[in-house]
Amino acid sequence: xxxxxxxxxxxxxxxxxxxxxxxxxxxxxxxxxxxxxxxxxxxxxxxxxxxxxxxxxxxxxxxxxxxxxxxxxxxxxxxxxxxxxxxxxxxxxxxxxxxxxxxxxxxxxxxxxxxxxxxxxxxxxxxxxxxxxxxxxxxxxxxxxxxxxxxxxxxxxxxxxxxxxxxxxxxxxxxxxxxxxxxxxxxxxxxxxxxxxxxxxx
Amino acid sequence: xxxxxxxxxxxxxxxxxxxxxxxxxxxxxxxxxxxxxxxxxxxxxxxxxxxxxxxxxxxxxxxxxxxxxxxxxxxxxxxxxxxxxxxxxxxxxxxxxxxxxxxxxxxxxxxxxxxxxxxxxxxxxxxxxxxxxxxxxxxxxxxxxxxxxxxxxxxxxxxxxxxxxxxxxxxxxxxxxxxxxxxxxxxxxxxxxxxxxxxxxx
Numbered sequence: 426x427x428x429x430x431x432x433x434x435x436x437x438x439x440x441x442x443x444x445x446x447x448x449x450x451x452x453x454x455x456x457x458x459x460x461x462x463x464x465x466x467x468x469x470x471x472x473x474x475x476x477x478x479x480x481x482x483x484x485x486x487x488x489x490x491x492x493x494x495x496x497x498x499x500x501x502x503x504x505x506x507x508x509x510x511x512x513x514x515x516x517x518x519x520x521x522x523x524x525x526x527x528x529x530x531x532x533x534x535x536x537x538x539x540x541x542x543x544x545x546x547x548x549x550x551x552x553x554x555x556x557x558x559x560x561x562x563x564x565x566x567x568x569x570x571x572x573x574x575x576x577x578x579x580x581x582x583x584x585x586x587x588x589x590x591x592x593x594x595x596x597x598x599x600x601x602x603x604x605x606x607x608x609x610x611x612x613x614x615x616x617x618x619x620x621x622x623x624x625x626x627x
Numbered sequence: 628x629x630x631x632x633x634x635x636x637x638x639x640x641x642x643x644x645x646x647x648x649x650x651x652x653x654x655x656x657x658x659x660x661x662x663x664x665x666x667x668x669x670x671x672x673x674x675x676x677x678x679x680x681x682x683x684x685x686x687x688x689x690x691x692x693x694x695x696x697x698x699x700x701x702x703x704x705x706x707x708x709x710x711x712x713x714x715x716x717x718x719x720x721x722x723x724x725x726x727x728x729x730x731x732x733x734x735x736x737x738x739x740x741x742x743x744x745x746x747x748x749x750x751x752x753x754x755x756x757x758x759x760x761x762x763x764x765x766x767x768x769x770x771x772x773x774x775x776x777x778x779x780x781x782x783x784x785x786x787x788x789x790x791x792x793x794x795x796x797x798x799x800x801x802x803x804x805x806x807x808x809x810x811x812x813x814x815x816x817x818x819x820x821x822x823x824x825x826x827x828x829x
Contacts, residue, residue, distance in 0.1 A: 429702040429726045438680040441673040471643040472677035478640040479670040500631040
């Protein structure tokens with residue numbers, strides 16, 4: 426007797442869904458059955474969206490953010506943004522969190538990672554040359570280093586500050602300190618140390 | 628100034644992923660960015676699997692389990708299975724859990740739901756006629772009612788028992804009692820009551 430199992434197309438769907446981060450065997454099976462029982466239209470829609478995104482989405486030749494292939498992103502294309510203010514982030518995914526806080530009105534620059542010799546990421550693997558070119562063509566600009574506050578982020582910020590020192594620009598770093606709404610009791614010592622170091626007059 | 632946002636193809640991918648059960652806005656965005664940054668091949672693979680499953684997967688004309696369109700399922704097609712033993716389940720998704728326990732060697736019958744007037748599911752919405760036809764063509768068979776042990780499951784089992792009473796078959800119900808590995812301290816009163824009622828000599 427052969428054990429009953431799902432047809433090959435269902436097994437392949439389960440295997441494909443399981444590749445997604447955070448989705449295990451049981452979750453993938455549950456999703457596949459949901460698509461078959463309640464979501465055939467959703468399956469077709471997601472299928473088309475995946476193909477379209479995989480084929481059409483590229484990175485902006487200026488800043489490295491996601492954009493439709495062959496086009497510059499909406500920020501780089503926006504003449505009302507300040508062209509003398511650059512916000513340098515690690516990944517394109519870091520752009521929208523800054524955009525959502527609603528106060529930054531300049532341009533972005535996505536490095537594509539952070540310097541991390543242990544992971545084999547060296548400065549030449551990042552979009553540093555392009556950043557220097559952009560800064561050179563905007564004399565007197567400000568470059569805000571909005572990379573992470575972990576060890577690799579700090580190393581990346583230091584490296585960029587050195588590279589930018591010879592150019593006609595101001596280099597700043599986003600503040601480190603207490604996150605909004607947090608009590609002192611839950612802050613770790615390094616955060617508190619940096620919050621004290623960065624204190625401001627009222 | 629227009630706020631920077633993802634390109635339309637990415638927004639559509641996020642919206643499509645969010646339709647999946649258990650995936651919220653943040654989870655959908657995280658998955659979409661994963662597909663763009665690390666999983667373009669996986670995106671194409673999942674896209675193809677979704678299309679293929681949505682188009683090719685149908686239900687077995689005999690038992691209602693998933694099968695490739697136009698074919699009977701592997702169980703109904705297997706001559707080594709007992710043709711005089713039917714296991715009646717609510718959904719096609721209930722078949723594999725039984726199959727995995729490895730002791731059932733008969734055929735399945737998926738009702739497509741359970742009687743639930745509050746949800747508008749009446750007996751005529753279920754695959755009952757087909758079940759009666761299958762039982763009639765297998766005189767002396769046994770029909771195991773493996774529907775759920777909730778109120779609607781019990782109502783469905785009672786209804787099926789009535790319908791099957793006039794036919795030449797034995798009707799049984801899977802046992803209710805303590806789940807494997809559970810301590811008495813965690814059992815609810817109804818489960819304990821049924822476990823006591825269903826006690827067996829050693």
